[in-house]
Amino acid sequence: MGRLKLLTLAGRNLLRHPRRVALAITALTLGIAAVVTLRGVVGGIQQLNVSIFVDGSIGALQVHRTGYTDAAQMMPLQLDFEDTPQLREKLLAVQGVKAIAPRIYFGAALAPPGDQEAAYFMAIAVDPLLEAQVAPRRVRWASQWLEGTAPQLLLDSTFGEALGLPMPSPELTDAQPALLASDRDEALNGEVVKIIGSVGQGFPGDVRQGLVTLGLAQRLLRSEGRVAEYAIAVHRLDGLAEVKRGLEAALGPSFEVHTFRERVPVLRDVEKAQDVFGLLMSGIVLAVVLLGVGNLQLMSVMDRVREVGTLLAIGMRRRRVVALFVLEGLLLGLIGSALGLLIGEGVLAAIDWHGLKLAAPGAALEQDIHPALDSLWRWGITVAGVLGATISSGIAARRLSKLSAAEALAAP
Numbered sequence: 001m002g003r004l005k006l007l008t009l010a011g012r013n014l015l016r017h018p019r020r021v022a023l024a025i026t027a028l029t030l031g032i033a034a035v036v037t038l039r040g041v042v043g044g045i046q047q048l049n050v051s052i053f054v055d056g057s058i059g060a061l062q063v064h065r066t067g068y069t070d071a072a073q074m075m076p077l078q079l080d081f082e083d084t085p086q087l088r089e090k091l092l093a094v095q096g097v098k099a100i101a102p103r104i105y106f107g108a109a110l111a112p113p114g115d116q117e118a119a120y121f122m123a124i125a126v127d128p129l130l131e132a133q134v135a136p137r138r139v140r141w142a143s144q145w146l147e148g149t150a151p152q153l154l155l156d157s158t159f160g161e162a163l164g165l166p167m168p169s170p171e172l173t174d175a176q177p178a179l180l181a182s183d184r185d186e187a188l189n190g191e192v193v194k195i196i197g198s199v200g201q202g203f204p205g206d207v208r209q210g211l212v213t214l215g216l217a218q219r220l221l222r223s224e225g226r227v228a229e230y231a232i233a234v235h236r237l238d239g240l241a242e243v244k245r246g247l248e249a250a251l252g253p254s255f256e257v258h259t260f261r262e263r264v265p266v267l268r269d270v271e272k273a274q275d276v277f278g279l280l281m282s283g284i285v286l287a288v289v290l291l292g293v294g295n296l297q298l299m300s301v302m303d304r305v306r307e308v309g310t311l312l313a314i315g316m317r318r319r320r321v322v323a324l325f326v327l328e329g330l331l332l333g334l335i336g337s338a339l340g341l342l343i344g345e346g347v348l349a350a351i352d353w354h355g356l357k358l359a360a361p362g363a364a365l366e367q368d369i370h371p372a373l374d375s376l377w378r379w380g381i382t383v384a385g386v387l388g389a390t391i392s393s394g395i396a397a398r399r400l401s402k403l404s405a406a407e408a409l410a411a412p
Contacts, residue, residue, distance in 0.1 A: 024296045024389075025336040031289030032340025032385045033347065035282045039381065040348040040371035041356070042278040046271050047372050050237070052202035053260050053267065056137030059101065059231030061244060062263060063091070066256050068228065069263075075105045075122070075228075077184040081255075083227045090250050091230065096243035098235050099133035101126065102227035104217045108210075109180040110153075111190070112165055118180065119163055121155075121208040125217030134233040142211075143197035144168070149215020151191050153179065157198035158207040169195040179212070183222040191220060202367055286384055293336075294392030297329060322394060329393025330386065337385035341378070348373060 054060050068079040081087075083102050091100055104125040109118040128146040132139045139145050146152050160167050169176045173192055180190040199211055218224045234243050240259050247257045261268060348371040357366040 020296055020299070021332065024293045024332055025339070027289050027292050027296075028333065028336030028385055028389060029339040029343060031285055032337050032381060033343040035285050035381050036341060036344025036373065036378070037347045037351075037371075038281055038285075039278050039377050040344070040373040041351070041369065042274050043372035043374065043377070044356075044369045045358070046274055048367055048369055049203075049267060049270060050260075052137065052367070053264055054233075054237070056135055056141065056202050058260055058263055059134050060234045060237060060240060060260055061232035061247065062258050062260075063230040063232065063247065063251065064228065064256055064258075066254055069256060069258060075107055077106065077221060077223065077228070080104070080223060080226045080228045083225055088230075091232070091247060094243060094246040094250055096234050096236065096239050096246065097232055099130065099233040101130040101134035101231045101233075102214060103131075103229045103231055104214065104221065104223070104227055105229070106181055106217065106221060108212075108220075110155075110163070110165075110193075110210075111178045111180055112163070113175055113177060119159075119208075121159065121210055123179070123181070123210050123212050123217065125212050125214045127214045131231075134231045137202070138199065138211075141201070142199040146196070146211060146213050149213050151179070151193045151216045152196050152213055153193045154197055154199040154211040155195060156207045156209045157200055159209065160195070160198050162207075165195060167195050167198055169193075179216070179220065181217075181220045183220070185222070187222075189220045189222070191216065282381065286381075286388060290385075290388035290392055293332070293389050294395070297325075297332075297389075297393045326390055326394040329390040332393070333386035333389030336389065337382045340385065341382050345373075 065079045065081050068076065071079065088100055091097055106123055106125070107120065108123040109120050111118040126146070128148065132145070142154055144154075146154060155163075155165075155167065165177065176192050176194050178190045179193045180188060182188050193212070193216070201207070201209075214227070218226070232243075232247070234240060244257050244259055248255075251257065352370050356369045356371075358369055
């Protein structure tokens with residue numbers, strides 16, 4: 001019997017038991033759809049995590065003076081560098097670089113009007129226009145964005161509420177707080193600032209943070225024309241390594257360049273944990289579904305003992321009998337997996353269309369999640385469904401093929 005005839009016979013056998021086959025296909029379809037949906041949502045969360053850091057915080061790449069990163073927790077003002085148009089043009093000329101935003105990180109104190117105690121926090125000085133090009137999420141998270149070089153301040157929403165300060169500040173200067181900071185010579189400087197609103201964070205962390213205009217920080221720190229960091233936006237994240245090498249070649253040994261993954265190594269650990277969780281849950285769901293499919297196939301095989309005896313009696317070889325049932329499982333797996341993939345992709349498209357908002361544990365700011373399912377997971381899940389149905393059918397048929405023709409025909 002040729003392979004084509006065997007495949008045709010397998011298809012006809014499936015049509016002979018429509019109810020049982022429909023039940024097996026339905027179980028496999030729902031299982032594959034559930035796994036595709038789960039993995040797509042996990043993939044969307046992983047992409048969101050990356051975007052929170054790249055588009056909402058540190059940027060894709062960061063440029064510092066050599067040695068700054070090792071002392072970053074101290075926010076050393078002595079390791080700043082001159083911010084010149086020539087230096088910016090040199091970096092923008094590197095292939096893959098999209099935008100540059102200068103920044104300064106420094107410790108500051110906010111002294112409310114009256115007799116209240118000053119509150120200490122980490123201030124991040126940014127150029128409002130350039131920061132919007134590198135970290136657009138940060139702009140969206142702010143109730144109102146900074147402008148120019150004015151003495152303006154955005155506080156973390158939780159930190160601002162804890163201080164009990166009105167946001168925005170009153171228009172009267174006497175009712176506005178003062179921002180205090182020490183320059184590189186340890187001289188304390190201050191300037192009255194207006195709290196124009198609040199800004200959220202995508203990840204939980206130290207809420208004692210605030211954003212100020214770069215011009216304000218340079219006046220306070222006596223660092224006119226100097227910055228501590230360039231945050232770099234790139235056109236494609238998958239070309240980050242090449243861009244980093246280009247920046248290092250353009251800058252020389254006086255500067256160091258880091259990717260966001262090097263600055264936030266915990267992100268890779270989080271992604272690995274999410275991958276393990278997704279793989280474990282997918283495996284559990286598929287195992288339960290395939291056990292059910294295998295049980296249905298075993299029942300189907302045991303109900304066809306006399307049919308197998310007839311096939312053996314007319315001269316069909318045992319391996320052909322096994323191949324017949326394997327082909328039935330293959331067809332069942334192909335149909336169920338294909339339908340499950342289509343339904344799962346449809347669910348992901350619906351989630352993407354209607355939106356799904358989640359907040360990271362410990363973070364108050366909810367984020368839009370857009371599901372993402374890469375080709376490796378898509379085909380891996382589909383192949384797992386097909387192979388699982390095929391193997392379970394083959395195992396059930398192998399037990400039956402060991403019977404002789406006489407034993408099979410004599411079965412009740």
